[in-house]
Amino acid sequence: MGILSDDVVIIRQSEKEGDPSVITINCPDKTGLGCDLCRILLFFGLNIVRGDVSTDGRWCYLVFWVIGKPNTRWNLLKTRLVEASPAFAWAFGISRCYLSDSESQPPDLFLLKLACSDRTGLLYDVTEVLYKLEINIEKVKISTTPDGKVMDLFFVTDTRELLGTEKRRDEVYEYLRDAIGDAMMSYDIELVSSEVTARSPASSSFAETLFSSLEEHPSGLQTSSSVSIAVDNSLSRAHTLIQITCQDHKGLLYDIMRTFKDFNIQISYGRFTIKRGKNCEIDLFIVQSDGRKILDSSKQDALVSRLRAELQQPLRVVMMNRGPDTELLVTNPVELSGKGRPQVFYDIALALKKINTCIFSAEIGRHLTGDREWEVYKVLINEEESLPVSRSKIEEQVWSTLMGWE
The missing domain is CATH 3.30.70.260 (ACT domain)
Known part of the structure; x- marks a missing residue:
């Protein structure tokens, strides 16, 4: 129990209004974990202003700087984040939150x-x-x-x-x-x-x-017409680098993580920051489900096209x-x-x-x-x-x- 509450999820609330609180998550990795965690943060109404993600494929370390609200339920948030991590399943047996989406049983309606x-x-x-x-x-x-x-x-x-x-x-x-x-x-x-x-x-x-x-x-209502997405395979021998610049919006990191989860892509290292004027810069080193870089141009184009659509609308x-x-x-x-x-x-x-x-x-x-x-x-x-x-x-x-x- 101590490991779950003290090590898996650590929340350091801000002491000054307007300053970000820091959420640290240290747990076993699984494909789509970043999406699941960002979805919980979005559900609790938190705005992510900075993020760092690092994993070796088996264990991951994530840090989110978030702006909460006066009524943010931090203790409940911690409980939900712990339940979403594979460590929860390891400690208490196979749980629905750890099962793959195809294996999990839908909740009662x-x-x-x-x-x-x-x-x-x-x-x-x-x-x-x-x-x-x-x-x-x-x-x-x-x-x-x-x-x-x-x-x-x-x-x-x-x-x-x-x-x-x-x-x-x-x-x-x-x-x-x-x-x-x-x-x-x-x-x-x-x-x-x-x-x-x-x-x-x-x-x-x-x-x-x-x-x-x-x-x-x-054209409709769009977050930004200046979304920039670049793919680079030259900076890393093992990973494809995705660089994104765009305007911030609620759930931005969730939209990116959801796209990678749907494409069965794993993030090995990532950094997310918001600059002045609500402009975001995201660097993500990614691999396919087989652990290899994305070298196929058609797969690159499909991923970039989907990301652009998700970030604009x-x-x-x-x-x-x-x-x-x-x-x-x-x-x-x-x-x-x-x-x-x-x-x-x-x-x-x-x-x-x-x-x-x-x-x-x-x-x-x-x-x-x-x-x-x-x-x-x-x-x-x-x-x-x-x-x-x-x-x-x-x-x-x-x-x-x-x-x-x-």
Whole structure:
């Protein structure tokens, strides 16, 4: 136990507000570990301002300098990072967090049914409670009745794997009751049977409209048009060097690590720094799954093309007309393991609350295009009277929140 708490993950919190805290992780290595760890940091809302990664293929040493928030749950973060490391599996036997994605068993899926009186910010308050309780929203169906009542259906999984217990369900109820107050009319949680646990796709017509719109407006909202990616095989006899310069955004390191994980590429040494003006410089020495350099030009081009796309548009945001209504569409790529980007729905709800915009209905689905799967968020804006802000302002606010540029 002492090894896990004292050696695997060490967190040194900053003493001065605005200074980075330092997270050190020292554990056995596995392909995709960097992605898994960065995903946890993104889930906890941490901004990575600097990073160092070093591994010999069997043991790795990672250091992240992060900017947290006043309410960052550091002890819980440490627990989740330890659980994601192979050392956790070695100490307690084979754990789901150490099994490969193909071998791991999916967590139990629950349906949270919530009926409330509608008000601005209601959806954000609910998603914030679920976020604090480490309950992941896998799918959602939200609808508003003509008399101003909201029926929320959340398909969720529990990071703590306790939602099947009465104590955990009571805890969720109490948190929701405190956040929603008298507006909450009914509440129920039930385990979903295997027949309905499969992720439902976004409707074909809706998905086609979304992706055709993105093709018609390829520039869209981008993090930066000045992404630079260079491949060099001359500086190391054993490794390929990838050098990246780009603008920073929330989840940047996760997007890079996720791409390498999907390509089954291992990082032997890496350094990530943010310069003035939020410009990032990343140097990564990498090898393929067979331990060799990437010499095939077609493989280099495929990797560079994917990295460029992920860094320019890690998410896509589009406002569209749906008959007389306004529809907000947000989409992001899914890991090959099936994991979606964390906290997207939370950020959408937060952005709309900030500009006093109500949500009439919302859905989450998935769509396959080419060889990639996308998570798709469909939000119908309530225009009963008139939009408090312009459609372009809604699009920009959601994009800025998702990118962490506030």
